[in-house]
Amino acid sequence: MTAFWVLSVILIASAIWTISARKPVYSVVALLLNFAALAATYLTLSAEFLAVMQIIVYSGAILVLFVFVIALLSSGVAPFAAGPNRLPKAITPAIFVVLAAFGFLYYALKSVTAASIGAAGQAVAPIGAVGTADVFGSVADFGRALFTVWLLPFEVTALILMVAVIGVVLLAGDRAPYVATPRRARQVEREMREAILRGGE
């Protein structure tokens, strides 16, 4: 229980730091801390595989891309410029959303029991120490659940991600790739000349 409280404090503090940091890189560091604390929280819940995946996917891949973008875009160490204060406008809807979220959480926790998880058709593995095979949250258990009971949601998620990838390719690659043929070179040259002429007007 001590672990839970310590991790909770770290989680919330780092989350607040993430959104309140002036420098984007500080936000990334705070988020990294947040993810690490979240992974540790998963471990206390015997969700070993989830914890490791949290690190690999979020800290190891997604957040690295954040760093990449920040390094490319804001190469200076300059902090964000302070924007207009949106708190007065945002406070009412924010409170509403938070209350709704807590209500949903309360309802979910009340209705879900171990029996109801078992009723979902899954053979729940026994909860054991983290790091042992074939207990709740281990790699095998996770895989079994993912590819039997939750196969449809899993595949749907894969499809959604695929849609996102295709969308990105479409957005980024709306022009034909540059091929250095003489004809293409002439065309590019003409386009550039026209652009220069237009700029001169």
Place this chain on the structure above:
Amino acid sequence: MIPFWAVVLIKSALLLFVVVTTFAYAMLVERKVLGWMQLRPGPNRVGPWGLMQPAADAAKLILKEDLTPKTADPLIYRLAPFISLLTAFSVYAVIPFGASADQGTWAIGNPNAGILFVLAIASIGIYGISLGGWASGSKYPLLGSVRATAQMISYELAMSLSFVGVLILAGTTSLDGIVNAQARWWFVLPQFVGCVIYVITAVAETNRAPFDLVEAETELVAGFHTEYSGLRFGLFFIAEYVNMLTVSCIATLLFFGGWNAPFGLAMVPGVVWFVLKVACFMFFYMWLRATLPRLRYDRLMAFGWKVLLPVATLNLVVTAIIVAYKG
């Protein structure tokens, strides 16, 4: 009976000592090997055969001035080397050097998701480099860190995929289990393609020649650690060698039978075999460094995405089909 926490503490201390010593002498051996391959004797002034060179280097690094550039972001600039070092050492918590027995395991912990843990920690290691380069507040480190990030993302995918073939064959993600599954055949035979991909990606992961674009002297001065000096630079330096040791350990565990003795030479203890295999890999990386020139950046990326990743995927699919058909 020694309490659990005491065992962990003793193991950690021992491991730290072993890894740091290995780092120190790996560095010396690398300089020696590079020297020999270039018809030089290598360091031989400090102590017999230069054996005290690591101590001299350490003393030098500790005594050097610790500079922070004015343009640097002080907090992250100071934090970055520690991230690098912390992640580099953390991996050793799960690496087994020998077979576990009833008395206990060689590794500090032997989690079921061992190999995933290694991947997870390795994937965080990049923050030391990319944040350090960014926080230096000058252009070469920044370029180095951007390169590191892009290179890391491109090569980690192929690396993970090269693991999966082994995982399918072994049917477990625990490092102990993977090694035990290689009691008869080392996975380098059925997973030769995976092994080659792993060895290549491992070089890229550790940012070593010929994939050392992150610290390319010729273009980027020293890349991400241009601005670092003294002990902070030393920490990056340690991290690089410890990472090299890590990837050698992983290659040994996944593809070369870990502590399993080759040719039935079981009278030599498994740890010795493990150390020997790791040493061979370390030598191989030094050998590569002495031989191959640095790749151009676009070719590095093209090689990662257009060759390694498809081949790794193909290897995975073929392995999966064969295992499904047979088993």
Place this chain on the structure above:
Amino acid sequence: MRKRLYNVGAILKGLSITFGFMFRKRPTIEYPSVKKQHAPRFHGLHELRRYEDGKERCIGCELCSSACPANAITVIGAENAPGDRRSPGERYAARYEIDELRCIFCGMCEEACPTDAIVLTPRFEMSDLRRGSLIYSKERLLVPPEAGVGRAPDERPGGIPGDLGRVAEIKSTMDVAQGYSATWRGNILKTQRKGLTMIEPSRENGA
């Protein structure tokens, strides 16, 4: 192009070459403990010689000074006092200084000297902490009487100064790399293949 980009054979060949080099003999001379044998006429630190009777050879003619392309030599001559003759001639060098920092070790002074007084020895270890102490005065240049008279370069046997300690057999890096066994003394080099001949120093001395 793809074929060239991923030429595994070339990589393996490179690896075999570097591996083979590990076991080659290294041409390194570990300098402070092992010293290189120089050519007999190596141009090193200067020396002012004497005659057998202990008189200085230098007659203060300043030809060396005017021959010096680096203006490193300062000579101020003086008449020999009748009772105390420093040199056999009329004059001797009252002051003789060589700025070794300016000197380019070309040996022109040696050639200009009519009495073979100034010679370049093979000694080359003259680093110092102060610039001033690299301006060698006459006292430092002149062979001390107890050390004999000094030897002209063409009188030197092997060009090995006595104080240099252990002497290494020299191979150039290229020689070792290409498997040549030529040394400074064994002289039939593969350079002959290119139409160049190296004359053995001792034979040249005798001529």
